[in-house]
Amino acid sequence: MSAHDMKSLIEERVNTGLLGQWHPVAKSVEIKGTRPHGVKALGRKLVLWRDGAGTIRCLEDFCPHRGAPLSYGEIHEGNIGCRYHGVIVDGEGVVQRVPAMPECALEGRKALESFHVQEANDAVFVYFPSVERPEPPELALPRELTDPDWTGFLCTSVWETNYRYALDNLADPMHGCYLHSESFTLAFGSKQDLMKLDKTDRGFRIERVGQVGANFDWTEFEVHPGAMFCFLDIPYPPAAGPGGVFRIIGFTTPVDERTCKVFFWRMRQVTGLARESFRFLYRAKLEENHWRVLEQDRVMLEGMPDDARRREMLYQHDLGVSRIRQILTRAAKSQIEAELAAREAAE
Numbered sequence: 007m008s009a010h011d012m013k014s015l016i017e018e019r020v021n022t023g024l025l026g027q028w029h030p031v032a033k034s035v036e037i038k039g040t041r042p043h044g045v046k047a048l049g050r051k052l053v054l055w056r057d058g059a060g061t062i063r064c065l066e067d068f069c070p071h072r073g074a075p076l077s078y079g080e081i082h083e084g085n086i087g088c089r090y091h092g093v094i095v096d097g098e099g100v101v102q103r104v105p106a107m108p109e110c111a112l113e114g115r116k117a118l119e120s121f122h123v124q125e126a127n128d129a130v131f132v133y134f135p136s137v138e139r140p141e142p143p144e145l146a147l148p149r150e151l152t153d154p155d156w157t158g159f160l161c162t163s164v165w166e167t168n169y170r171y172a173l174d175n176l177a178d179p180m181h182g183c184y185l186h187s188e189s190f191t192l193a194f195g196s197k198q199d200l201m202k203l204d205k206t207d208r209g210f211r212i213e214r215v216g217q218v219g220a221n222f223d224w225t226e227f228e229v230h231p232g233a234m235f236c237f238l239d240i241p242y243p244p245a246a247g248p249g250g251v252f253r254i255i256g257f258t259t260p261v262d263e264r265t266c267k268v269f270f271w272r273m274r275q276v277t278g279l280a281r282e283s284f285r286f287l288y289r290a291k292l293e294e295n296h297w298r299v300l301e302q303d304r305v306m307l308e309g310m311p312d313d314a315r316r317r318e319m320l321y322q323h324d325l326g327v328s329r330i331r332q333i334l335t336r337a338a339k340s341q342i343e344a345e346l347a348a349r350e351a352a353e
C-alpha cells in the first residue's frame with residue numbers, strides 16, 4: 007500500500023471515530039423496556055432497549071429479514087420485534103421467531119452484530135470493537151464520577167460538527183475569555199497569555215502560563231485503553247454556595263463525519279446539606295447559564311467549515327489541539343496496521 011493510501015485510510019478512521027473504544031451514546035433514562043431506541047455512532051445505526059431484567063441490549067439497527075430499522079419495532083418479552091413483518095430477534099442478535107412463516111429456517115440463526123453495553127452515571131456506553139481489541143477493556147471513568155463525595159448533572163447535546171472540532175475546542179482553554187466573555191462565570195481573566203503542555207501519567211495537561219484559578223485556565227486529557235475523556239474547572243461564584251469549583255468532565259462521541267454528541271458532566275465536590283442546596287440551585291438557576299455558554303461553543307463550531315483544518319494557521323496556543331490530533335492519528339494508524347496484518351494473514 008502506498009504511503010498516500012495509508013494516509014487517507016488513517017484520516018478516514020480518525021474522521022469517523024476510533025474503534026476499540028467505549029463511547030457514550032445516550033442517557034440512561036432514554037433507554038426503556040417498553041420501546042426500542044435508535045442511535046447513530048461512528049457512522050453506524052444501533053438499536054438499544056432493556057430486556058426483562060432491565061439490562062440494556064444493543065444490536066445493529068437492521069432487521070435480518072430485509073433490513074428495516076429494528077428501532078421502529080416493539081419489545082416482546084425482552085426481545086425486539088420488527089415492525090415490518092414481525093421477525094423477533096434477541097439481545098445477542100439471534101432470530102428467535104418468524105411469526106409469519108411456520109418453521110422458518112431463519113429461526114436460531116445469529117444474524118446481527120451485538121455490542122457490549124455499560125451504564126455509568128446516567129449514561130449508556132457502547133463498546134466498538136477493533137481488530138486489536140475485539141473484547142472490551144474495563145471502562146475507565148473519571149474519579150469524580152465514581153467518588154460519592156462528588157455530585158453533578160449530565161448534559162448532552164448533538165452538535166453538527168465533526169467530533170474532532172469538539173475535542174479541539176476542549177483542548178483550547180484560550181477561547182474561554184473571548185468566546186465566553188459575556189458569561190457569568192467566564193468573564194474574568196486576561197486576554198493574552200502563553201500556553202504550556204505537560205505530560206501526565208494518563209495523558210496531558212494544557213494550561214495558561216500566566217493565569218490560574220481565574221477562568222477556564224486548563225484542561226487535562228486522559229487517554230485510557232478503550233476510553234478518552236477530559237476535565238476542566240470553572241471557578242465557582244461565591245454567591246452559589248459552599249463547595250469546590252465546578253468540574254466539567256467531557257466525552258465527545260462521533261456520530262458521523264459531520265455530527266457529534268457531547269456528554270458533559272458538571273460535577274462538584276460537596277456533601278451533606280450543601281449538596282442538596284447545590285443540586286436545587288443548579289436546576290433552578292445555574293443550568294440555564296451553562297446551557298448558554300455551551301451554545302456559544304456549538305454555534306462557533308457549527309459555523310466552521312468541515313475542512314477548516316486544511317487551511318488553518320496554528321500558533322503557540324494550539325499546543326493542545328496538535329497533541330490531540332497526534333494521539334488520534336497514532337491510534338488510528340495502529341488500528342489500521344492491525345487490520346491490514348489480519349487481512350494478510352487470512353489470505
Ligand code: FES
Pocket residue numbers: 069070071072073074088089090091092093
Ligand atoms: S424487514 Fe423485518 S420482518 Fe421483514
Ligand SMILES: [Fe+2]
Pocket residue numbers: 175181182185186299303
Ligand atoms: Fe467553550
